[in-house]
Structures are given as C-alpha cells and as structure tokens.
Amino acid sequence: MAHIETPTDEEDITDPVEAKKVLRKVDWRIIPLLQFLYMLTFLDRVNIGNARLWNLERDLKMSGYDYNVVVLIFYVPYIILELPSNYFFNRIEPxxxxxxxxxxxxxxxxxxxxxxxxxxxxxxxxxxxxxxAGMFPGCMYLISGWYRRHELVTRMAFFFVANDIAGTISGLLGAGLGSLDGARGYSGWRWIFFIEGAVTCIAAVLAWFYVPPFPENSNFLTPAEKKWLLNRLKSDNKGMSHEKMTIRKVADSLKDWKVLTSGVLYLAVCTTAYAISVFQPTILRTFGWDDLKSNLLSAPPRLASGIVSVLIGIWSDRIQRRGVFCLGGFSLSMLGLFLIAFLKGSLRYMGIYFAAIGIYIVQPLCIAWCANQVTSSAKRGTITAFAGTLGQFGGIISALVFPSKDGPQYLPGIMTCVAFQIAGVIAAINLWVCLSYENRQREAGKRDHLRELSQEEQDQLGEKHPDFRYTV
Known part of the structure; x- marks a missing residue:
C-alpha cells in the first residue's frame, strides 16, 4: 500500500483514507475518556445497591423506606441543576x-x-x-458538537457502554470490596465507598488535563484537520450555528415540541434503566441466592446489553434510521419486564436480560435521535440537558416503587416501568410520524417559499430550512 502523507497545515484534506484517520483521531481523543468518566458517575451513583447487601442498613439503623429515601434524594439536586449546568458548561473550558x-x-x-x-x-x-448533575448533559453536548448527525448513535452507543461496564463491574466490585467486611473494623459497604471514591478522585486529574474543548477551540488537530472537520459539520447541518447558550435561547428551545419529546423519551428509558441498575441485586436475591451470588450474576445481563446496543447503534447510523430501533428496544424491554413480573426461576432471570438489552438499545438512540433534529448548538445543549433532567425523574420513580414489602415479584414497580415505556412508545411513534410528514412536505416543495427570504434570514432558519431533512 502506498504511503499516505499527513497534510501540512496549509493543505486541505481530500483523501478519504486520510479523512478517516482524522475521524479516528477524534474518536480516540474524545470517547474513551468521557466513557470512563461517565462510567464512574454511574458506578458511584448505583453502588448504594451493592452497599445495601453489606450491612449498610444495619450499621446506620435504617428501616422502612429509609433506603428508598437515600436512593431518591440524589435526584433532587441532580434534576434542579442539570439544565443550568450546560449553561455554564457552554462558557467554561470543558x-x-x-x-x-x-x-x-x-x-x-x-x-x-x-x-x-x-x-x-x-x-x-x-x-x-x-x-x-453536570456530567451527563456536558458529555452529550460535547459529543454531539464533534460529529455529523448520522455518526452520533454509534459514538453515543459506545459512550453509553459505560453504563453497562459500570453495571457489570458494580456487581463484581460489590462482591470483591464487600468481602473486605470487617477489615480494619470497617463494614463491607464502607470499603465500597472508600475505594470507589478514591478512584474517582484520581480520574478528576485526568479530566482536568485531557477532556477536549469544542471543535472550534481544539488543540490536538492540525489547522488542516480542524478546517476539514468544521467544514464537514457545517455541510451536514444546513444552518448550523455555534453560539453561547443564553436564558432566552434556552427558554425558546423549550417551546419546541421536539425538545419536549426528548424528555419524554428519556424519562421512559431511565425509569427502567435505574430500576435495573439499583434494584437488580435485590431482585436476584429473591431467587434464593446469597449476597455474593446476587452481586456476581447482576453482571452478565449488563455485559450483553452493552454489546447489543453498540451493534444496533452502528446499524442505525449505517441506514440512518432511528424510530424502528427505538420501538424494537422498548418492545423487547417490556417483554423482559413481563417475564420478571409473572415468572419464576431461570425464565425470570432471562427476563432481566431482555429488559436490560431492550432499554439500553433505546438509551443512546433517543438522545441522538432528538439531537439530530436541531442545528443550533444552544438548542442541542438544551435538548441534552432537558432530556437528562426529565430522565432523572425516572430515578426518583424507581426509588419509590420498589419497596421491600413488594418482594419477591415487585409487581407494582415493574408495572410502573412498563407504563412509562408505553408512554415512550407513543412519543417515538409521534416523533417518527410527524418528522416523516415534514420531510415529505419539503420533498414536494411545500417549504420552498422560505427560499425567497434574504440569505441572512435563511441562515437563521436552522432546522426549518427547506434543505434540511429530519432523521426518522
């Protein structure tokens, strides 16, 4: 194979092989680090579920709904601060x-x-x-600013594998660190917090030095690479603009039904996703397994869901379709929840696989799908933060509807998850149908009258520009 020279600072990138190398350079610089940081976010959030199995409630004299309140209270400041966090993320170096x-x-x-x-x-x-509160919306905002619309699901699927990695190693860490129970006079749950928290502090140093900026301010690309990247982003999004988020722009964005739909979809996802993450070890313990086995067997379903979600993400980007995969994921997850609710034994464990795989197919899809429908960075930042905010209500809901008294089947909690997924199916169908209709209208020339506007006014149209096509 002939040697391909890297372009100098003055040259443009035209060779497709060289272009692919630049994109891979961006991938390796952005995704693994953000994935690692988000994995720690999720790990430190759900380790309370593993800590519960190692004398947490006994040592702190907790009873009744105390554990549920501890799980729930996390989401109150998270919800309040998630949208404002992107406002500041837009102004401070990432x-x-x-x-x-x-x-x-x-x-x-x-x-x-x-x-x-x-x-x-x-x-x-x-x-x-x-x-x-600032981690998830910040990561989504940053990733969506670096890639074209039909490259997003693959990257977000790889990013969301962090959830599955966290879910997998959370059980393993819960078993391993919890087994230190009694070491130096500390219970197993304390060791889980000590060690996992210390690892996160070390990761903060990596974040300070290596989290990249937005493309316009990138310092790891050559001028030629940066020019190529910005040009391809602009050509992908007609009317694309990068601007500072302001309170008025956020308020205007929240009037857009597509932004509101993103919140409904992510709420539907997170209600089940958090239930699986936080209460899966508790549900597995109702199978008659001891604490160690319950922790260990919580890992395989998350490993399987991570692999499948990435494969579906690649497929979705390749055919540039989102809706059909969202509906398929919701359907598979609901099937799994019904198996958990009404069956016992190995089939019930299979239901956990179906529920986890299905819901983690939808998680990256719904965020990328809604981000695909807008062009301005302010609205994109609002979508990622607003979706994340409503999604955290799912954490509150799941914390309340799985009290110990409902074991071993936890029917009220599982049916609550099913109800929210039905709402997600309705929202996905509405988004799919409405955007398909609008694309047909543009293909038929029904929006061509907007071309009579001045060039300056056309540049302000964003996704309303007649050349823009929504992703369905």
Missing part, C-alpha cells in the same frame, strides 16, 4: 468544568464511607447529586 465536578463527587463518595447515621449518608447523597 476540562476545567469536568475536573472540578469529578473531584467533588469523588471526595463526597469517599467521605460517605465514614457516615455514622442515616442523616449523614443522606447529606452525602445530596452532594453527589450536586456534583454529578
């Missing part, structure tokens, strides 16, 4: 923003291991929610 919040929640998790009462643990969970 590496500094993420470095600070990662260190904040890492220290909080570590010191939560020293809690001596229910109230102390409750305060710790509040501060974890405060610091973690």
């Amino acid at each position: 590496r500094k923003f993420m470095g600070v919040i990662v260190m904040g929640w890492g220290l909080t998790v570590t010191f939560s291991g020293f809690s001596t009462s229910f109230g102390g643990l409750l305060v710790g969970r509040i501060f974890i929610g405060i610091f973690e």
Whole structure:
C-alpha cells in the first residue's frame, strides 16, 4: 500500500483514507475518556445497591423506606441543576468544568464511607447529586458538537457502554470490596465507598488535563484537520450555528415540541434503566441466592446489553434510521419486564436480560435521535440537558416503587416501568410520524417559499430550512 502523507497545515484534506484517520483521531481523543468518566458517575451513583447487601442498613439503623429515601434524594439536586449546568458548561473550558465536578463527587463518595447515621449518608447523597448533575448533559453536548448527525448513535452507543461496564463491574466490585467486611473494623459497604471514591478522585486529574474543548477551540488537530472537520459539520447541518447558550435561547428551545419529546423519551428509558441498575441485586436475591451470588450474576445481563446496543447503534447510523430501533428496544424491554413480573426461576432471570438489552438499545438512540433534529448548538445543549433532567425523574420513580414489602415479584414497580415505556412508545411513534410528514412536505416543495427570504434570514432558519431533512 502506498504511503499516505499527513497534510501540512496549509493543505486541505481530500483523501478519504486520510479523512478517516482524522475521524479516528477524534474518536480516540474524545470517547474513551468521557466513557470512563461517565462510567464512574454511574458506578458511584448505583453502588448504594451493592452497599445495601453489606450491612449498610444495619450499621446506620435504617428501616422502612429509609433506603428508598437515600436512593431518591440524589435526584433532587441532580434534576434542579442539570439544565443550568450546560449553561455554564457552554462558557467554561470543558476540562476545567469536568475536573472540578469529578473531584467533588469523588471526595463526597469517599467521605460517605465514614457516615455514622442515616442523616449523614443522606447529606452525602445530596452532594453527589450536586456534583454529578453536570456530567451527563456536558458529555452529550460535547459529543454531539464533534460529529455529523448520522455518526452520533454509534459514538453515543459506545459512550453509553459505560453504563453497562459500570453495571457489570458494580456487581463484581460489590462482591470483591464487600468481602473486605470487617477489615480494619470497617463494614463491607464502607470499603465500597472508600475505594470507589478514591478512584474517582484520581480520574478528576485526568479530566482536568485531557477532556477536549469544542471543535472550534481544539488543540490536538492540525489547522488542516480542524478546517476539514468544521467544514464537514457545517455541510451536514444546513444552518448550523455555534453560539453561547443564553436564558432566552434556552427558554425558546423549550417551546419546541421536539425538545419536549426528548424528555419524554428519556424519562421512559431511565425509569427502567435505574430500576435495573439499583434494584437488580435485590431482585436476584429473591431467587434464593446469597449476597455474593446476587452481586456476581447482576453482571452478565449488563455485559450483553452493552454489546447489543453498540451493534444496533452502528446499524442505525449505517441506514440512518432511528424510530424502528427505538420501538424494537422498548418492545423487547417490556417483554423482559413481563417475564420478571409473572415468572419464576431461570425464565425470570432471562427476563432481566431482555429488559436490560431492550432499554439500553433505546438509551443512546433517543438522545441522538432528538439531537439530530436541531442545528443550533444552544438548542442541542438544551435538548441534552432537558432530556437528562426529565430522565432523572425516572430515578426518583424507581426509588419509590420498589419497596421491600413488594418482594419477591415487585409487581407494582415493574408495572410502573412498563407504563412509562408505553408512554415512550407513543412519543417515538409521534416523533417518527410527524418528522416523516415534514420531510415529505419539503420533498414536494411545500417549504420552498422560505427560499425567497434574504440569505441572512435563511441562515437563521436552522432546522426549518427547506434543505434540511429530519432523521426518522
């Protein structure tokens, strides 16, 4: 094979092989680090489920709904701060923003291991929610700013594998760290918090130095590579604009039904996703398995869901379709939930596989699908933050509808998850049908009158421009 020379700073990139190399350079610079940081976010959020199996409630004299309240309280500051966080993320260097919040929640998790009462643990969970609020919307905002519309699902699927990695190793870490129960006089749940929190603090240093900026300010690309990247982004999104988020632009974005739909879809996803993450070890324990086995067997379903979600993401980007995969994922997840609710034994365990695979197919799809429908960076930032905000209500709901008294089948909680997924199916069908109709109208020339506007006015149309096509 002939040697391909890297372009100099003055040259344009025209060779497709060289272009692919630049895109891979971007992939390796962005996705693995953000994936790792988000994995820690999820791990430090759901390790409460594993800690519960290692004398947490006994040591802190918790009873009744105390555990559910501890799980729930995390989401209150998270929900309040998620949308404002992207407002600041848009103005502060991403590496500094993420470095600070990662260190904040890492220290909080570590010191939560020293809690001596229910109230102390409750305060710790509040501060974890405060610091973690900016991570998910910030990552989604940053990733969506680097890729073309039909490259997003593949990257987001790889990013969301962090959830599956966290779900997989959470059980393994819960078993391993919890087995230190009694070491140096500390219960197993304390060791889970100590060690996982310390790892997060180390990761904060990586975030400070290596989280990349937005493409316009990138420093790891040559001028020729940066020019090529910005040109391809502009050609993909007619009317694309990169602007600062303002309160008015956020408020205007929230009037867009597509932005509101993103929230409904992600709420439908997160209600089940959080239920699986936080309560799966507890449900597995109702099979008659001991704590160690329940932790270990919570890992395989998450491993399977991670592999399938990436494969579906690649397929979705390749054929440039989203709706059919969203509906398929919701359907598979609901089938799994029914198996969990009404069956026993190995078939019930199979239901956990179906529920996890189905819902984690939809998670990256619904975020990318809605981000595909807008062109301005302000609206894209609003979509990712608003979807994430409503999604966290799913965490509150799942925390409330799985009380211990409903075991072993947990029918009310599972049926609640099914109900929200039905709402997600309705929202996905509505989005699919409406956007398909609008694309047909543009193909038929029904929006060509907008071409009579001045060039300046056309540049302000964004996704309303007659050349823009929605992703269905």
